[in-house]
Amino acid sequence: MSLPSKVTAAVLLIGDELLSGRTRDVNLQNIALFLAPFGIQVAESRTVSDDQHAIVAALNALRERYDYVFTTGGIGPTHDDITADAVAAAFGVGISEREDALNILRQRIKEVDLNEARRRMARIPDGARLIANSMSGAPGIHIGNVFVLAGVPGIARAMLEDVGPHLKGGAVVLSHTVRGVGLREGAFGAALGELAAKMADVSFGSYPYFSAEGYGAHLVARGTDPAQMAKALEALVDLVKQQGVTPEIDPPNA
Amino acid sequence: MSLPSKVTAAVLLIGDELLSGRTRDVNLQNIALFLAPFGIQVAESRTVSDDQHAIVAALNALRERYDYVFTTGGIGPTHDDITADAVAAAFGVGISEREDALNILRQRIKEVDLNEARRRMARIPDGARLIANSMSGAPGIHIGNVFVLAGVPGIARAMLEDVGPHLKGGAVVLSHTVRGVGLREGAFGAALGELAAKMADVSFGSYPYFSAEGYGAHLVARGTDPAQMAKALEALVDLVKQQGVTPEIDPPNA
Numbered sequence: 001m002s003l004p005s006k007v008t009a010a011v012l013l014i015g016d017e018l019l020s021g022r023t024r025d026v027n028l029q030n031i032a033l034f035l036a037p038f039g040i041q042v043a044e045s046r047t048v049s050d051d052q053h054a055i056v057a058a059l060n061a062l063r064e065r066y067d068y069v070f071t072t073g074g075i076g077p078t079h080d081d082i083t084a085d086a087v088a089a090a091f092g093v094g095i096s097e098r099e100d101a102l103n104i105l106r107q108r109i110k111e112v113d114l115n116e117a118r119r120r121m122a123r124i125p126d127g128a129r130l131i132a133n134s135m136s137g138a139p140g141i142h143i144g145n146v147f148v149l150a151g152v153p154g155i156a157r158a159m160l161e162d163v164g165p166h167l168k169g170g171a172v173v174l175s176h177t178v179r180g181v182g183l184r185e186g187a188f189g190a191a192l193g194e195l196a197a198k199m200a201d202v203s204f205g206s207y208p209y210f211s212a213e214g215y216g217a218h219l220v221a222r223g224t225d226p227a228q229m230a231k232a233l234e235a236l237v238d239l240v241k242q243q244g245v246t247p248e249i250d251p252p253n254a
Numbered sequence: 255m256s257l258p259s260k261v262t263a264a265v266l267l268i269g270d271e272l273l274s275g276r277t278r279d280v281n282l283q284n285i286a287l288f289l290a291p292f293g294i295q296v297a298e299s300r301t302v303s304d305d306q307h308a309i310v311a312a313l314n315a316l317r318e319r320y321d322y323v324f325t326t327g328g329i330g331p332t333h334d335d336i337t338a339d340a341v342a343a344a345f346g347v348g349i350s351e352r353e354d355a356l357n358i359l360r361q362r363i364k365e366v367d368l369n370e371a372r373r374r375m376a377r378i379p380d381g382a383r384l385i386a387n388s389m390s391g392a393p394g395i396h397i398g399n400v401f402v403l404a405g406v407p408g409i410a411r412a413m414l415e416d417v418g419p420h421l422k423g424g425a426v427v428l429s430h431t432v433r434g435v436g437l438r439e440g441a442f443g444a445a446l447g448e449l450a451a452k453m454a455d456v457s458f459g460s461y462p463y464f465s466a467e468g469y470g471a472h473l474v475a476r477g478t479d480p481a482q483m484a485k486a487l488e489a490l491v492d493l494v495k496q497q498g499v500t501p502e503i504d505p506p507n508a
Contacts, residue, residue, distance in 0.1 A: 015459075016457065016459055016476070017459060017461060017474070018282070018299075019282075019286060019295070019296045019297065019298070019299065020286055020290070020295070020296070020427075020429070020476070021282075021283045021284075021285075021286030021287035021290065021296070022429075022461075022474065023283075023461070024278075024279075024280060024282075024283045025278075025279070025282070026278060028272070028273075028275075028278075028279070028301070029275045029277075029278045030275075031275075032273060032274055032275030033275035036274070036275065041273070041274070042273045042274070042275070043273065043303065044273070044300065044301065044302055044303075044308070045272075045273065045300065045301040046298065046299065046300045046301075047282070047298065047299040047300075048298055049297065049298075050459070054298070076439050076443075076460070076462065077439045077440045077443040078439050078443045078446055078447065078460040079443070079446060079447035079450050079451075079458070080450070080458065080459050080460065109440070113440070113441075115440065115441075115443075115444060116443075116444055117439070117440050117441075117442075117443025117444045117447070118440035118443070120443070121440075135464075136464070152462060152463070152464060154464060155464075173274075175274070175276075185330050185331045185332050185371070186331045186363070186367070186369065186371050186372035186375075187367075187369075187371075188371075189330075189331040189332045189333070189369075189370075189371025189372070189374070190369060190370055190371045192332055192333060193332065193333035193371070196333050196334070197333075203270065204333070204334065205269075205270055205271060205304070205334050206330070206332040206334065207271055207276075207277070208330065208406060209406070210389075210390070210406060210408060210409075220271070220276065222270070222274070
């Protein structure tokens with residue numbers, strides 16, 4: 001049995017606060033790390049403002065191009081939460097308050113408190129599945145190849161638990177990281193380039209750092225074939241040693 | 255004298271490590287906060303992998319659509335640093351090693367150490383201006399409405415100092431934040447929506463939080479007219495008080 005080919009995802013982050021610099025996103029990282037063990041690679045991410053036209057255009061571009069799309073943000077009870085409507089518009093379907101979503105809200109909200117704002121969270125595009133939210137109740141939305149998650153990182157993360165069973169993954173990408181204090185990219189760049197050219201099925205990256213304590217680099221190999229990856233790790237260790245630096249090997253997939 | 259109309263920017267983050275979840279980006283936030291006082295608003299951001307086709311497509315889409323584009327990542331000395339070549343391809347211009355860029359490298363690198371990998375950092379698209387890098391020397395690239403910055407956050411930030419003088423800004427967006435412990439979005443959502451409808455020139459946002467210490471929300475007003483913004487602040491304070499919660503007012507533009 002051969003593994004399915006590369007399975008890709010895009011992440012669409014929605015919210016003025018991400019573009020103004022008020023908030024530093026962490027959902028992209030959380031989603032990417034969640035998807036990796038399924039063999040699903042995030043291939044692109046976009047961040048757009050709370051603007052229906054912008055959300056619809058980005059969502060339609062991404063859901064066409066990638067196997068899955070994950071959105072975060074804009075499904076709360078306030079006027080700037082317009083993601084559910086934008087998703088319905090992108091899919092060209094209707095949207096209305098749904099009884100099963102209302103009943104979920106009722107488990108945590110008294111009927112007297114179930115005002116118009118809170119009922120917005122039960123507006124679901126036609127044909128969508130609800131995504132369970134074990135943290136705060138109000139559901140996410142699964143429609144077509146799109147998963148609509150909350151913006152609050154803890155809630156988005158909780159919703160992913162009800163996303164996993166609906167994913168069809170591909171070959172899992174393995175990674176090895178070899179670090180070296182004092183490594184200089186300019187010194188090992190040629191050797192790393194030669195290695196990358198020689199092992200075309202493995203993707204090599206170099207990530208330098210500069211801190212008060214000193215400088216160095218992390219060398220990363222990524223690939224799906226375990227045998228090739230073992231060779232890549234060995235080659236990176238050799239490369240670092242050739243620089244006169246002691247290689248420090250992170251746990252796999254760290 | 256009237257202020258120029260809205261001036262927009264896009265941020266293009268380049269790097270497999272951002273999409274794999276290995277690295278959590280901070281450059282978008284840094285760039286947005288740097289641009290805000292110039293009256294330049296980040297309107298969209300995209301993250302793409304170290305892939306020339308992906309970089310070219312995103313760059314051409316964004317530089318057409320927004321006043322400025324800022325890229326980060328991919329201008330170092332290793333084989334996966336392909337941004338300079340991708341930028342040249344996007345603009346349809348040539349790229350070659352440039353003497354002024356080499357001379358900048360020579361200020362920090364001995365001639366004997368100026369190997370092929372390091373010389374990659376002197377490859378500059380035709381017609382571009384060099385962006386000074388006070389932190390580590392190797393220059394950024396300014397071509398058309400595009401500013402090509404390093405990926406390492408400290409270096410990207412240092413390069414922005416040589417970007418500011420080349421920007422033409424617009425109306426500066428002011429913001430006010432009013433926080434309230436115990437605020438529930440579902441309870442004030444309707445009132446906030448009415449306020450937003452009444453003050454159409456001000457953009458209102460609501461950002462809930464949930465932590466071990468408790469929950470609450472930050473209410474944010476953003477706009478360019480100081481008189482309107484003063485009214486918006488007053489209205490948010492009233493709204494929070496009406497919820498039986500003590501309003502906490504952040505410093506302006508915090």
